[in-house]
Amino acid sequence: MSEIVIYTIVTVSAIGILAAIILYFAAKKFHVVEDPRIDDIEEALPSANCGGCGYPGCRNFAEACVKAENLADLFCPVGGNDVMKDVAGILGQEAIEKAAQVAVIRCSGSFEYRPRTNNYDGAVNCTVAANLYSGDTGCQYGCLGLGECVDACTFDAMYMDEKTGLPVVIQDQCTACGDCVRACPKDIIELRNQGKKDRRIFVSCINEDKGGVAKKNCSVACIGCTKCEKVCNYDAIKIENFLAYIDFTKCVLCRKCIAVCPTDAIHETNFPLRRIKSPVEKKTVVKEKAVVTDNPDLVNIAKKKQESNDNEAESKDKE
Amino acid sequence: MSKLLTVSPSPHNYGKDTIKSLMYGVLIALIPTTVVSLYFFGLGALIVILTSVFSALIFEYLITKYILKKEPSLLDGSAIITGLLLAFNVPSNLPIIIIIIGALVAIGVAKMSFGGLGNNPFNPALVGRVFLLISFPVQMTSWPVPVQSRMQYLDAVTGATPLGLMKEGLRNGEPVSDLMTQIPNNMQMFIGNMGGSLGEVAGIAILLGLVWMLYKKVITWHIPVSMIGTIIILTGIFWLINPDKYADPVFHVLTGGVLLGAVFMATDYVTSPMTTKGMLIFGTGIGLLTVVIRLFGAYPEGVSFAILIMNAFVPLINIYVKPKRFGEVIKNG
């Protein structure tokens, strides 16, 4: 009996020593000389691997930082200025401050404002729908409401509002990584500066149709009337192709444009209530008015979406 | 125009096949086997089948509804098939509680824990069966004698299966020709008059089911044919080399669930390969493993293990075996 035990111990130890020797030489032979700063930087990064910086993962970004001569073109949107300061510290460079940004949905065409003109019945995927046709409303620029941006978001910072059929960004969770911007086939989502006290003013529409056509298809569309452009004292608003765009680097948040917009296409966020007719209040009123659609198709789409999400979760679990 | 038009990508024409129609196609194919098992094993068979099917349905319902939190789709027939196949793979004197445990393992562990229909890597009924075989070896290997035990359940008179007799006899050094006299003749085995699991005994009923499924295009011929063919060829070779030590191919095909496995278990959509070439490899692999287990292994019977082992290879087969592409450019050299 004791013989067996001894043999076993000897054999196992021999195998162990042999393996250790092999591993030692393998480690020597395949050793890769790497800048230790890459590891340091990687540690400083948020490890979200979201791709928001333009690199596939945090390590690739760290490598790029070490290689780059200066950090001007490199920015981790998730970590923000704090993390970039750390990275710059590791590399002994000057950090370049960037304004914090947030994703903004530039479409307000909810079920109520933008009547459906047909029922979409294909795969629940915005790009599939966009490749097929202009969408289930008269507006060929607007949100398709199938939630590809929500699926793309790695930070759970977006959800679909079932009452409006539009995605909503939860600002506190949004890291401005830009995944949703890339996911949207209609280029509706834009990264804009967060602004002082999170106050922002933007045109919530990208419809380039002529005013009459746009208005017919969606009652909150920008009709390109140029009123906002004229009222703006800071040259922040430009109208191109019947569509106004507010340059967030020039806008001083004076809110003059909001007052003159005939279709409420310009939105403001996080401003205190000022007038009775302020759009913020209007918006809340609207939200109360908006009822869950009784259109079964839309409910179905929402359901399908839910199901496919479930399935996805499962398949991920499986992997 | 008041109503809105529907817009979707092409095609706009949808075929008649649904999961339900395919599953019920399999269920119809299982009817002859059920009838034969009821004829030979009577009361016991009835109890086992009902217990197994109902517990499978109940477990499926509870798990989908309360754990996966989805709308249960009991009527798609897949749980009924699993329950029925589990019943077909156990002896007719199995206590109810063991059957329920088997159904729980089949549905709960083998199917639902992977996400339900379509996501399970292993055949649920077989996982249930093998679990029971390992956990309750005594109960799982006492085989009621057909016809004679028709009106009995737990107290049925038991005997050995032909394969068990053969294995035991060969181990004791008896020649095949002597053993052959102790087991029913081929015709008797073909109609199912032998000891064994509920569904594995009646070759003719299973083949009827196969013909139906092929006619209805529920399955293709590739898996059953390649599997049975491999078994015939391999056992045939051994039989020709030494007929005293190895039984003939017909004996091997008719006994021990080869037909049941080839027609109903290995052809399970979810756990079989996607391409015809892959199906042929899969069937051949099962045949090979079955023969190896039977002739050289400890178990008299190897179909369940062979299928489960090959199930594990299915993802690999799917990755490496591709259909012949149209207009494939064959590289020179």
Next chain:
Amino acid sequence: MLKTFSRGGVHPPENKLSAVQTIEQLALPKMVTIPISQHIGAPSTPIVKKNDLVKVGQIIAKSSGFVSANIHSSVSGKVIKIDSVMDSSGYKKQSIIIQVDGDEWEESINRDPQLIKEINLSSEEIIKKVGDAGIVGLGGATFPSQVKLSVPKGMTAEILIINGVECEPYLTADHRLMLEKGDELMVGTKILMKALNVSKAVIGIENNKRDAIEHLTSLSSNYEGITIQALKVQYPQGGEKQLIKAVINREVPSGGLPIAVGAVVHNVGTAYAVYEAIQKNKPLFERIVTVTGKSVKNPANYLARVGTSLTELIEASGGLPEDTGKVISGGPMMGKALNTIDIPMTKGTSGVLIIPVGESRRGVVQDCIRCAKCVSVCPMGLEPYLLMTVSEQQNYERTESERAMDCIECGSCSYTCPSNRPLLDYIRLGKAEVGAIIRSRKA
């Protein structure tokens, strides 16, 4: 045993409701909307302005590249505007809108129905004239025909295959054309043979059109080199690659053109249009359109002018039925679902199919049960279930290596899937992405 292609395929219910309806001339519309992008390739360049007067057959938009086509006015009247209008692509496209006034044709067009058999032009002249007449593939793909007729250097055409398969359910436009314009079709085929310099032509027809097979077989004795091949009914036999496989048993290599195996395929409608262009000097401005559907009052085949609104076609067949759920331009397998019926018909519109509400919706999507039916029906030997998964996961490298670009989008996979999975939707998405990746790689 009838010939057919070897791999995959499905056989959906044929539903050829309008097969016995003779071709009717549709009344002239009051207004036509002619999109400048009716073909594959670069959109044409309009050469008329607002308020210009045009005649029937007058060129109004010029081809703007090698793969592009001329567009001719289908009516006489005044150009009232050039604007973007919704067309069957589901997007707004530039279109020329003409108010109809009378029916004055260009003098050069020979309107005498007398058959002209002698072919006086040379190969090059024919190809040039086909291009000038704005002829595109009328089977639905709308690929400019003169490009297909110009055989690339180093390759030779051995055989011309005329596609009279019409494998799409419901559609009967080609069927009626073969029955009613048999001789013209034969001469058109001879012209194409001369253009390609081949001595053999085969007209492939599916066996559900016995009358057309018999009619053309009896005519073929008068035309040397043309034979008729009956084919087993199997979708998608009308696909170019499948038809070549079925008729001459050669496989077009992956990513290659039919000419690589010495074959050129043209649709029967195209052959007829070629006859009219060469022998009668008539450019392509009208075509045969099937208007059909289970609840349509009078399913019919119309000879209609390009640019006519589909509303008028549907009105002529008894109006849009009460239970309309879906309107499709083309057949049920590959046609485009429309979001409004107020869109113009184009050169590629082979049919207008109206599907009742009950059949218009897809079933609920369920998990893949890996039944492998999509693999077994794919005529290109692909694995649709896998292509869908990798496209959905945006794993486009794998999508490419699993040969998504070979997909002919026939829809057999989605048709056959018991779990109602949107296989083709995602494969198309994958193809679009992979196509963009390949283009950027080349650039």
